[in-house]
Each structure stands twice: as C-alpha cells, then as structure tokens.
Amino acid sequence: MIKVLLAEDMHMVRGALVALLDLEHDIEVVSQVTSGDEILPAIRATGPDVAVIDIDLPGKDGLTAAAEINELPERRCRTLILTSLSRPGTVRRALDARVNGFMLKDAPPDKLANAIRQIAAGGRVIDSDLALAAWESADCPLTNREIEILRRAASGETVTEIAAHLFLSAGTVRNYLTTTVTKLNARNRVDAIRIATDAGWL
Template sequence: MIRLLLAEDQVLLRDAIQSLLQLSNHIDIVASTGNGSEALHLATTEHVDVALLDIEMPGLTGIQVAEQLKKGEEYDGKVALLTTFSRPGYIEKAMIAKVDGYLLKDEPIETLIESIVRIHEGERVISTDLQPLLFSLETNPLNEREVMLLHAVKEGLSTEQIAKAKHLSEGTVRNYLSSALQKLHVTHRHEAVRIAKEKGWM
C-alpha cells in the first residue's frame, strides 16, 4: 500500500481527489493539507511514500516543498506535482528540483492512480499533454533580485515604496526593473509582471 500525502489548497478539490484516490486498492492517504509549510512537515513525520503537491499553495509553493524534500535527508519518498498549469517556467523549476512526477489535475482518475503507482515504483512520470513543452522550455532570464522587485510591482508599490521596503536606493530599483523590462522585451512594468507570471518565472 502506497502511503500518500495530498497537498491541495482548494478544499472541495482536495476532498474530491481524496475520495477518488481512496477507491484504489494501492493508495492509502495518510495525510492531507492545503498549506505548503504543513505539507513539508507532514511529509517528514508521517512516513510518506509519495507526496502529491499542488503547485500554488499558501505557506510554501509545491515547488518550494519539492525542492526542500529532495534536498533534505529526512525524506526518502517520491515527490510529484499536481497542477492545472502547463507554464514552461513551472516545468523548468520542477525539472531542476528533480521531481518524480508532474501531473495534471484534469486527467482521468485512473490515469492519476496509475501515475502514482508508477512513480512509487521508481519511474519518472510526466503527463502526456505536458511532454511537448519539455522540448521548448525557455530558461528564465530574470535574476532573483529582478523577480523580487517584480513581485513588489505586482503588489502595487511605487519605486519609492519598493526602495524603502527593500532597503535599496530608488536608482537601484529603477535599474533592476529596467533590466527586467529589457529581458522580457516590454516597455511597462505591469506587462513584465504579466509575462513573468504566465511563464511561471515568478
């Protein structure tokens, strides 16, 4: 029996997936949560074989949880991401994190169960619909500081507010944001935020 952790922040969807997975004779859901930080804790305390993680969660994202589980010594199970998103940036981060599976939520439950079993047996499973994206991945051109400042722009902060919040000079903020705009081939900050989010780079 595969001991599974299910982490999904939408309660109705989590309950639905849990109910369907429990129909399998191969899977025992030993823990579930809607919070990434709690998922990280449960994965290392509940003797989990496979951690099935939604990408976008409060606390920590599924990718952040996956990165920590894969790097840590307290967890020796498998890690799979479950998502509705096919953004190249997410797939790139997932591959860098060396996750064992990247699965789509809208697949038939039989396919999801089969994928979990295959992942538990040591295979690396990527949903069929996502595989073409592996051959057209775009590397994120933004550095960490540029991503951080675009998050601040997304929050509606002005250059002056960003500078105060991040303990930078206004000139430094403008330079980093200008660099981000150039890399994304746009002229407006909010357009840069939109593209970076669509690509899964922030």
C-alpha cells in the same frame, strides 16, 4: 501500501482527490494539508512515500516545497506536482525543482493513481506533450534575483517593502525592475509581470 500526503488548498478539490485515492486498494492518504508551510512538518510526522502537491499553495508555493523535500537529509518522500497551468515555463520550473512527476489536474482519475504508483516505485511521470513543449520553449532571460523581485512586485509589494525584505536599497530594486522590463521587451512593470506569468517563470 503506498502512503500519500495531499497538499491542496481548495477544500472541494482536496476532498474529491482523497475520495478517488481511497478507492485504490494499495494507496492510503495519511496526511492532508492546505498550505505549503505545512508540508515539511507533515512529512516528518507521517512519513509518506509520495507527496501530491498543488503548484499554487498559500504560504510556500508547491515547487518551493518540492525543492525543500529534495533537500531533506532523510529524503524518502517523492513528489508529484498537480497544476491547472499547462505553460511550458511552469514545466521547466518543475523540472528544475527535480520533482518526480508533473500532471494537469484535468487528467483522468486513473492516471493519478498510476502516476503515484510509478513515482513510489522510483519512476518519473511527466506529461509527454508538456515535456516536449518545455524542451522547445525559450529559456528564461531573467536571473534568480530578478525573478524574485518581479514575483514580489506581482504579489503587490512596493519597492520599499521589497527592498526591506531583501536587504537592498530602493534604488537597487528599481534598477532590477528596469532591467527586467528591458529584458522582456515589456512596456512597463505590469506588462513585464504579465509576460513572465504567461511564460510560467513566476
């Protein structure tokens, strides 16, 4: 029996996924969580073989959680990311996080069950068209620090708040944001956030 952890914050979607997986004779959903912060404790408590994770979770996002699962010393849980975002940059981020699978939420139900089986058996499942688009897409020109600061700005944090969280001066944060706007050929900070979001870099 393949034990699955399901991380999805939308109750209706989570319920539908559990109902679909419960129809499979060899798959059992052993844990359901609604935020990224709950994933690691749930894995330690229930020992799933595969974690099916929504990319946009409250608290810790799905890709961050997947990367942390990979760092577990007793790592045996593999990861499948579900998303409604088909942007190449998002796929590249998933690959960088070393997830074992990446699927769109609108994939046919039988594809999800088969993907879980393949991943549990040690394989990888990445939609071929998405993988090709990611391969051909431009690399992100931003550094990890620039992405982190822009992501915080996108979530509504002020320069002062970002500086406090990252132990930087407000002037340094403004310099990072100015550099980011320049690198992305954006009109302003809001435009830079839009460009980076559309590319799947945030």
